Amino acid sequence: MPLIHDQPLDTFNTFRIPARARHYLRVDGAEQLAAVRADPALAALPRLVLGGGSNLLFTRDVEGLVLHMTGQGREVLGEEAGKILVRAQAGENWHAFVRFTLEQGIGGLENLSLIPGTVGAAPIQNVGAYGVETKDVFHSLTAYDMASGATRTLDTAACRFGYRDSIFKHPDGANLVVLDVTFALPRAWQPNLRYAELGNAVREAGLTAPTPNAIGLMVEAIRRRKLPDPREIGNAGSFFKNPVVSNAECARLLAQFPTLVHHAQPDGTFKLAAGWLIDQCGWKGRHLGAAGVYHKQALVLVNLGGATGQDVVQLAAAIQADVAARYGVMLEPEPVFI
Ligand SMILES: Cc1cc2nc3c(=O)[nH]c(=O)nc-3n(C[C@H](O)[C@H](O)[C@H](O)COP(=O)(O)OP(=O)(O)OC[C@H]3O[C@@H](n4cnc5c(N)ncnc54)[C@H](O)[C@@H]3O)c2cc1C
Numbered sequence: 001m002p003l004i005h006d007q008p009l010d011t012f013n014t015f016r017i018p019a020r021a022r023h024y025l026r027v028d029g030a031e032q033l034a035a036v037r038a039d040p041a042l043a044a045l046p047r048l049v050l051g052g053g054s055n056l057l058f059t060r061d062v063e064g065l066v067l068h069m070t071g072q073g074r075e076v077l078g079e080e081a082g083k084i085l086v087r088a089q090a091g092e093n094w095h096a097f098v099r100f101t102l103e104q105g106i107g108g109l110e111n112l113s114l115i116p117g118t119v120g121a122a123p124i125q126n127v128g129a130y131g132v133e134t135k136d137v138f139h140s141l142t143a144y145d146m147a148s149g150a151t152r153t154l155d156t157a158a159c160r161f162g163y164r165d166s167i168f169k170h171p172d173g174a175n176l177v178v179l180d181v182t183f184a185l186p187r188a189w190q191p192n193l194r195y196a197e198l199g200n201a202v203r204e205a206g207l208t209a210p211t212p213n214a215i216g217l218m219v220e221a222i223r224r225r226k227l228p229d230p231r232e233i234g235n236a237g238s239f240f241k242n243p244v245v246s247n248a249e250c251a252r253l254l255a256q257f258p259t260l261v262h263h264a265q266p267d268g269t270f271k272l273a274a275g276w277l278i279d280q281c282g283w284k285g286r287h288l289g290a291a292g293v294y295h296k297q298a299l300v301l302v303n304l305g306g307a308t309g310q311d312v313v314q315l316a317a318a319i320q321a322d323v324a325a326r327y328g329v330m331l332e333p334e335p336v337f338i
Contacts, residue, residue, distance in 0.1 A: 003023055003024070003025055004025070008020055009021055012050060013053035013054075013056050013236075014054040014230035016230075017057065017234070017303065017308065017309045018058075018308065019060065019061050019338075021061070021064075021066040022064060022065070023064065023066070025065065027067045027177075028071040028089075028091065029071055030151055030179060033177055034144075037149050046064030046065070047146070048062050049067050050067065051069050052118045053117075054121075054230065054236060054237065055334065056335055056336050056338055057309055057333075057337050059309035059313055059338060060338070069120050069178075071090050071120075071179065071180070072089055072091055073092070074097055074100055075088075076104070082186065084185045084187055086183050087183075088181060089180050090120025090178050090181070091118055094122060095115065097119050098216065101185065102212050102216045105211075107212030108137045109132075109183065110215040111129060112129055112132055113223070115127055116237070123159055123168065124168045125166065125169070125334070126159075126161040126162065128164070130192075132192055133161070134161070135159070137185060138159070140155045141154050142180045143177060145175055145176055146175040151179070152176070163244070164241055191212075198222065202215065205218065227294075227300065228300060233302050234302060234303030235301065235302045235303065236334075238274070239334060240299060240334060241332050242271045242274045243271070244269050245270050246269060246270075247268055247270065250262055250270040250272075253272075253327060253328075260272065278319055281323055281326055282322075283322070290303065290307035291312045309338075316333060
């Protein structure tokens with residue numbers, strides 16, 4: 001097993017935060033995971049499963065074993081109940097996979113274009129954008145259970161998807177390593193333009209009968225305008241989840257802040273726009289040391305060059321304190337702190 005010791009992780013996280021892994025292994029299938037289990041010294045180490053490193057913040061070196069998911073491969077499996085089943089290995093680049101489906105005329109993933117990271121990580125936080133979440137297009141996945149050594153198939157119910165949440169973020173799913181994911185994409189495709197910004201862009205472009213590919217390209221254009229490219233400015237996308245508050249809490253806030261951006265949820269709660277709260281506290285474009293708040297989008301924290309994980313943690317804490325003091329709402333970080 002080609003185990004590497006003292007591996008730098010700077011280029012394996014989109015924040016470009018310096019960190020090292022005491023032990024590092026590239027994993028392209030269950031065989032390497034079984035070998036780790038079979039080696040008592042390796043099996044005893046704390047583990048970090050790593051995809052594209054686009055939803056992580058390294059605050060220290062990893063003293064255990066990094067399992068870097070690199071498995072490649074994707075295939076159209078066929079049709080089932082009006083859905084086209086498409087499978088990809090965990091290490092496939094997410095956007096390249098989306099493009100693969102769109103280039104074959106298969107719709108369903110276009111709203112999730114240009115999200116960084118790997119296919120295997122998409123179910124972990126139920127990746128979502130422009131009104132679509134992974135759970136909406138998900139069929140099943142294969143996972144290796146590091147505790148039992150079994151390979152398991154999990155369907156939508158078993159994954160327990162929620163807003164930026166799934167079983168994999170909870171103790172009973174923490175030992176599962178995703179090996180491949182199968183998506184169920186509609187044969188009878190309809191555009192999903194419920195997200196106002198996307199719907200408006202499609203209308204303004206005069207697209208009366210847009211194809212999945214045309215919508216995918218439009219999503220890419222919108223995202224390029226709004227979000228920093230991690231190849232140029234280190235970041236992990238949205239740094240905070242949009243807080244969800246009760247009806248009563250939302251009413252209390254609206255009485256005091258009538259322009260509060262809020263969206264009703266099907267369960268009667270309200271989702272607040274974390275970026276708006278941060279912006280209102282005056283953080284957009286500001287920085288603490290080498291960690292800053294992106295000047296075009298207050299929800300994105302950026303590495304202005306040479307930031308450490310602790311710099312970002314301090315900036316995030318200062319923002320959380322200001323938002324809590326002004327609105328009584330605690331922002332919860334979206335990336336995983338390591
Ligand atoms: C510019 C930018 C824009 C973004 N936009 C969005 C967006 O619109 N919507 C959105 O939801 N997210 C967005 N993100 C966040 C990020 O792209 C997603 O969370 C993505 O799914 C992370 O994939 P990754 O492979 O980089 O995961 P990593 O960061 O490597 O890992 C994230 C978590 O998943 C776990 N993990 C990774 N792979 C596996 C596996 N195979 N098995 C088990 N556990 C695994 C890791 O242990 C870790 O806990 C954005 C990030 C950036 C930088």
